[in-house]
Amino acid sequence: MELSKRVQAIKPSPTLAVTARAARLKAEGKDIIGLGAGEPDFDTPQxxxxxxxxxxxxxxxxxxxxxxxxxxxxxxxxxxxxxxxxxxxxxxxxxxxxxxxxxxxxxxxxxxxxxxxxxxxxxxxxxxxxxxxxxxxxxxxxxxxxxxxxxxxxxxxxxxxxxxxxxxxxxxxxxxxxxxxxxxxxxxxxxxxxxxxxxxxxxxxxxxxxxxxxxxxxxxxxxxxxxxxxxxxxxxxxxxxxxxxxxxxxxxxxxxxxxxxxxxxxxxxxxxxxxxxxxxxxxxxxQSCITPMVEAFRQRNRFVTDALNGIAGIRCLLSEGAFYAFADAREAIARLHGNGMIKDRSDIAFSEYLLEQGGVAVVPGSAFGSEGYIRLSFATAMSNLEGALGRMARLLG
Ligand code: PLP
Structure with missing residues (x-):
């Protein structure tokens, strides 16, 4: 039975590919730090x-x-x-x-x-x-x-x-x-x-x-x-x-x-x-229950942005809102592709490389309509962010 044209027009989310692979690697016992989350890591206030x-x-x-x-x-x-x-x-x-x-x-x-x-x-x-x-x-x-x-x-x-x-x-x-x-x-x-x-x-x-x-x-x-x-x-x-x-x-x-x-x-x-x-x-x-969450996001925002800007070929602005860093990885992608480290010059190949070689799960920018970028969520503990950015620096350094 053929599906409706309406539903065929919807593409499966490119985020799902990386997320699914991250889940599989985790299930196999691999040590993966996930920075894909789109939700606060805090509990709902009491x-x-x-x-x-x-x-x-x-x-x-x-x-x-x-x-x-x-x-x-x-x-x-x-x-x-x-x-x-x-x-x-x-x-x-x-x-x-x-x-x-x-x-x-x-x-x-x-x-x-x-x-x-x-x-x-x-x-x-x-x-x-x-x-x-x-x-x-x-x-x-x-x-x-x-x-x-x-x-x-x-x-x-x-x-x-x-x-x-x-x-x-x-x-x-x-x-x-x-x-x-x-x-x-x-x-x-x-x-x-x-x-x-x-x-x-x-x-x-x-x-x-x-x-x-x-x-x-x-x-x-x-x-x-x-x-x-x-x-x-x-x-x-x-x-x-x-x-x-x-x-x-x-x-x-x-x-x-x-x-x-x-x-x-x-x-x-x-x-x-x-x-x-x-x-x-x-x-x-x-409304004061919001303040500690925002304070934590601010601190992590500064840490993640500085760490990303310290990696060759990655450029990132300090986020002014939400809890994501959206980094320009075009130079890093071109370099890795030039060295034969990734199969094509895409942010999907780059994200797969980060996941498989570095154990860090990010979302490719093309999922959001911006090829050449990656999104890292900082809605996760500082220790995870330190671990993930350390891995990325070693891998891409
Ligand atoms: N709008 C934006 C920009 C979002 O990022 C999200 C969730 O990720 C939503 C709307 C929808 O939020 P929810 O359906 O979880 O209330």
């Missing part, structure tokens, strides 16, 4: 867990409203007001099973076959494939290390066509760690103001993992006039170390949110009732 246990004990274990409980929606409305200065009503909020489902619901709700979606690269791996599931066309705009992994207003302007339906922006970025400044966002906002047919999706999932000084801002702070056509995506997964609880949320124009809720009502229905109580506690509770 007060959040306690609230979930209490929810189970009092029997809060049934279906809820599809789009989220009133309590959680109110917590989200208060969060947007308190932290971002945005005003939303309950009809403009949707709670989903993770940030990934929020983006999925959005894309399915607004994209028709052939509609173009502008996605800056390096990008979070799921954006293009979710657009393909909706039979849209991902339009990739590349931003390399020389421009801090951030696209310019001129690049955005050039990518826009009459078929452009959505523009996706993710700051702080997974994988690059780049953070757009208010002025950079203003410049992008100016371009978008000239094209009223484009919806803006701002993915603020790493809002709280801000490693540089300064306050978090997104494109709506820079350009409030975009409010009627912007959807703000966020969630509790990264900020509160809650990846397994599966709660994402978003806010935007009521008719789009209603459509997204309809999509969700015919797929998963409501997110887990218990997780919603946990998320409500996370958003309403003491």
């Amino acid at each position: 007060h959040i867990k306690d609230a979930a246990v209490a929810a189970i004990q009092r029997g809060f274990t049934k279906y809820t409203a599809v789009g989220g409980t009133p309590g959680l929606k109110n917590a989200i409305i208060a969060k947007f007001k308190r932290e971002n200065g945005f005003d939303y009503t309950a009809g403009q909020i949707l709670v989903s099973c993770g940030g990934k489902q929020s983006f999925f619901n959005l894309t399915l709700s607004v994209i028709n076959p052939g509609d173009e979606v502008i996605i800056p690269a390096p990008y979070w791996v799921s954006y293009p494939d979710i657009v393909l599931i909706a039979e849209g066309k991902p339009v990739i705009v590349e931003a390399g290390i020389e421009q801090g992994f951030k696209i310019t207003a001129a690049q955005l302007e050039r990518a826009i066509t009459p078929k452009t339906r959505m523009f996706v922006i993710n700051s702080p970025s997974n994988p690059s760690g780049g953070v757009y400044t208010l002025d950079e966002l203003k410049a992008l906002g100016e371009v978008l103001l000239g094209h009223p047919h484009i919806l803006i999706a701002t993915d603020d999932m790493y809002e709280h993992i801000l490693l540089s000084e300064g306050k978090f801002v997104n494109i709506l702070n820079a350009c409030p006039a975009l409010y009627p056509r912007t959807v703000v995506l966020n969630g509790v997964s990264k900020a509160y170390a809650m990846t397994g609880w599966r709660i994402g949320y978003c806010a935007g124009p009521a008719h789009i949110i209603t459509a997204m809720e309809n999509v969700q009502s015919q797929s998963t229905s409501n997110p887990a009732s218990i997780s919603q109580v946990a998320a409500e506690t996370a958003l309403n509770g003491d």
Whole structure:
């Protein structure tokens, strides 16, 4: 039986190849240090867990409203007001099973076959494939290390066509760690103001993992006039170390949110009732639980970046947000290929070499649309990072 064209358009994730090989080598008893993780290595804070246990004990274990409980929606409305200065009503909020489902619901709700979606690269791996599931066309705009992994207003302007339906922006970025400044966002906002047919999706999932000084801002702070056509995506997964609880949320124009809720009502229905109580506690509770995590990420960020820049042929910027180092390995790849150490001049071959000869698992940049780079997660203990960077230095030294 032939599979649908829709599903055939989705490529298997290139990250999976390396991850699967890392798992196999580990199972064979090899000593592998994994730097592929996309989640905090910290535990969910105790007060959040306690609230979930209490929810189970009092029997809060049934279906809820599809789009989220009133309590959680109110917590989200208060969060947007308190932290971002945005005003939303309950009809403009949707709670989903993770940030990934929020983006999925959005894309399915607004994209028709052939509609173009502008996605800056390096990008979070799921954006293009979710657009393909909706039979849209991902339009990739590349931003390399020389421009801090951030696209310019001129690049955005050039990518826009009459078929452009959505523009996706993710700051702080997974994988690059780049953070757009208010002025950079203003410049992008100016371009978008000239094209009223484009919806803006701002993915603020790493809002709280801000490693540089300064306050978090997104494109709506820079350009409030975009409010009627912007959807703000966020969630509790990264900020509160809650990846397994599966709660994402978003806010935007009521008719789009209603459509997204309809999509969700015919797929998963409501997110887990218990997780919603946990998320409500996370958003309403003491925010100081985030600080020690961010402090640890800052310290590891400095260590990893310095260590990478000490290796010949590798160049890395200090990440301004999220918990990844995105290193330019093009010189190292060319050298190894020239010496016949790797089979081709690709970041996949390079990552395989690091894994098999060095025992270090990283994710090749091509998975994120940026060939020649590697992503290292520093959401792991300092001892693992010291071990991994030591191995890489010896192998590539
Ligand atoms: N957005 C970005 C940029 C991410 O990196 C992730 C997770 O890796 C998500 C959204 C989705 O998060 P989740 O579905 O785990 O809430």
